[in-house]
Amino acid sequence: MLDFLSQTLSNFKHTGAVWPSGGRLAREMTAPLRETDRPRRILEVGPGTGPFTARILSHLRPGDEFHVVEINPFFCKVIEKRHLAPFRERRPDIEVALHEAPIEDAPIEGPFDHIICGLPFNNFPPPLVRGIFKRMMGLLAEDGDLAYFEYAAVRVMKAPVTSSASRRNLRRIDAHAKSLHRRHRGSRRLVMANFPPAIAVRLRHRDP
Numbered sequence: 001m002l003d004f005l006s007q008t009l010s011n012f013k014h015t016g017a018v019w020p021s022g023g024r025l026a027r028e029m030t031a032p033l034r035e036t037d038r039p040r041r042i043l044e045v046g047p048g049t050g051p052f053t054a055r056i057l058s059h060l061r062p063g064d065e066f067h068v069v070e071i072n073p074f075f076c077k078v079i080e081k082r083h084l085a086p087f088r089e090r091r092p093d094i095e096v097a098l099h100e101a102p103i104e105d106a107p108i109e110g111p112f113d114h115i116i117c118g119l120p121f122n123n124f125p126p127p128l129v130r131g132i133f134k135r136m137m138g139l140l141a142e143d144g145d146l147a148y149f150e151y152a153a154v155r156v157m158k159a160p161v162t163s164s165a166s167r168r169n170l171r172r173i174d175a176h177a178k179s180l181h182r183r184h185r186g187s188r189r190l191v192m193a194n195f196p197p198a199i200a201v202r203l204r205h206r207d208p
């Protein structure tokens, strides 16, 4: 908890939250992993201290492959030491890899069956948000899905206390999210048992 808070204070733009996600949100974000029984390639983007990572690792089976992309070197050390290294010891038969890089140009290749993304999009400029979604959709398998989350009503709450330029950005991010939702058969699940309450969003790559 303290390691997450220290990064929030030193790097709010990238971290974008004061608290790591809780177990209920992690469960909702990883729901697609419980819906398939074939081998999967899974990508997590922006794990922080790893609440989703721990849950993803617990779902891995022989034949699966798991890649993690994190921009912050401090969080990379935490993820490697706390989650990936112990997992590799227990399960050397399953490939797990960490990439210390921004997702925009991380050296990874698709297709991935599931992408689970914890990025704080409301902190980013709209062109970056569009670029990141374009990259992630490009990495997704034809029948793959992408999960991301946002804090409930965050844009409505932020709007009155930010500058007009920031409000314009929030509106553009909102419009982009709505367009993705329409184009990729989006679904949204409110998770009240999180601090703050959050909405888990799921997008599909293509229509069946």
Ligand SMILES: C[S@@+](CC[C@H](N)C(=O)[O-])C[C@H]1O[C@@H](n2cnc3c(N)ncnc32)[C@H](O)[C@@H]1O
Residues within 6 Å of the ligand: 014, 015, 016, 017, 019, 020, 021, 045, 046, 047, 048, 049, 050, 051, 052, 069, 070, 071, 072, 075, 101, 102, 103, 104, 117, 118, 119, 120
């Ligand atoms: C809101 S925190 C979420 C952490 C964790 N998933 C959770 O829910 O508690 C956002 C994470 O995304 C990472 N991040 C921000 N921008 C990134 C980028 N462009 N590429 C990869 N990771 C990024 C941050 O360093 C941080 O670990």
